[in-house]
Amino acid sequence: MGSKYRFRSLNKYLNPINESLLAGAIGLAIGAIIMVGLGYSPLDAYSSLLRGSFGSVYSWAESLANATPLILTALTFAIAMRGGLFNIGAEGQLYIGAIAAVSVSLIQISAPFHLIIALVAAMTAGALWSLPVAILKLTRGVHEVISTIMLNWIARFFAFYMIANVLMDPVRGEKTISIAETSRFARILPGSSLNYGIVVSALAVLLILFLLWRTTAGFELRAAGHSQESSNYAGISYKKQVLRAFLLGGVLAGLAGAVQVMGRPPTYALISGLPQMIDLGFDGIAVAMIGRNHPVGIIFAAIFFGGLMVGGRMMQMSAGVPLELVRIVEGAIILALAVPELKRIFYVVRKKFARKEQRGGN
């Protein structure tokens, strides 16, 4: 009895891991099919992808650096998902967070406080950008998918305006002023992009882990996510959960923007068109799904994605396959994850296969 129960609880963790691995394999397979169709060599592509992402200390550092903001945007999505909400607003909130972080560099403050104030400003800005989503949902019943997407676009144009007209570098017009030295995250590995911003992401993971499974607030959020009706019956305020999920999500997404601009060498500035920010929010959604909306799963999924991004560049250089293939793989992984029947079919086929092999052996 005891061992059976232990096995079951182990399965609780193994099943989602298996599903994510299976989806990952399907995604890479679809990527390979497309490459073969267009005359590329998938073997060359994937081996250079692997070398570029996890082949050396330097590439590991780069992969981790790319994972840093993704962990935060993934947490934004995961918290909402745990509460039964579909928050795809991290994209816009992180632009606003980054703008707030750069704005703080307009003033001079002494060393440790400057960094802290910039982070607080980014968190506040992210939360404020997220607030209308919660308010519109609670008072007007607007679905968060629509409101977050609209706010993402508004945030993008607002950021463009701020970059070009308010925060611009007086010498180099295509970028903003750089983050003040007193407000930067130091590099961990010299020569790489890996910086102490990753500590912020790690702390956020621990905090959310604790919040979701060790506090009443987290329990209420998860209860509302399981069943809004029965949690309501148990006296859990749905309004509170919606506010909680979106505000906390905004804080995390704001942090993602801040960490990205305050920690990434060499410019420590926003560039017009936001190339280093765009899609971090949407990639975070994919990371959260592959990590099964669990903070620990998100760490691994973010490193996997960070690796894909870094390795993708290597793939582009040495195998000639455009970097964008990586996003096709991501999309295919998500589609595979969305479908429970796919996994069931896979298990049935595997079982049949195993049985056949057994028979053949006898």
Add this chain to the structure above:
Amino acid sequence: MEIEHLWPILFISLHAMVPITLAAIGEIIEESAGLFNIGLEGMILISALAGALGAEYFGSAIGGLLVGAGSGAVLGVIFGLLNTYGRGDQLITGVGINLLALGFVAFMLINLGAAGFHSVPRDVQIKLIPLGVGSLSPLVLVTILLAIIVYWVLNRTQLGIRIKAVGENPAAADVAGIRVNAMRLGAAIVAGALVGLAGAYLSVDWFGSVTKEISAGRGFIALAVVVFSGLNPLLALFGGFIFGFFDGFATWVSTYPKIKDIIPWQFVAMVPYIVTLLVVAGVIGRVRFPKALGIPYLRE
């Protein structure tokens, strides 16, 4: 202001109305059947590319529109299969399609040569109808016609009742002998074709080129129009026109010298999205959606 200045706005509005309304009508069919597809944006993006390539391959604009609609229908098959027989999560599938499209279109554009941009030769673009005061795309008329046809099918035919039954109470529909999943799959395919037509219109007709950001949130604006319309295709036509107007207004203002100097272009570009948000917030209280929207049907 003289009347000559208003004609361009009207024409831009009508042209901007087309993709939003077509996608919205598709989504209305799908949502009536109980499928909530947030992958419209990605479907528009892929069909814009497919339509452009189709137009060049067949050497005709009509060929391009058909290829665009066909590619949309194929995506509709994928979305439909995953979310009926596959019992998938509709929101997650939609996000997957959007991500896939983003990567696929950017990837293919690089493969076609110039990164991020591909222009459609003028002779395979849709010919505009000259009206004296301006030129109008025939797709504007097609869109109006389609809105009326879909309204008629959904509200005046037995097929329409069946589609709605599947979205409202799939278990009862099943008992009445309607094949729920097949009906939903069919709705997804027709919807996909309409969304695909919207995408092909962007590349083969309106812009005459493909970029990796050609959809520019129109798929999501279409979702907002669906909410605004309360699943009525005729109201979606009206909604599409309003959003088209603000979209066109933004384009028009950004080229008008005096206004450009006073208001920065970034704020003008925000207008369609802000209006969408406000309108949706204003109407939503009185809109009722199908009961089984977004829920996979499992036979007990």
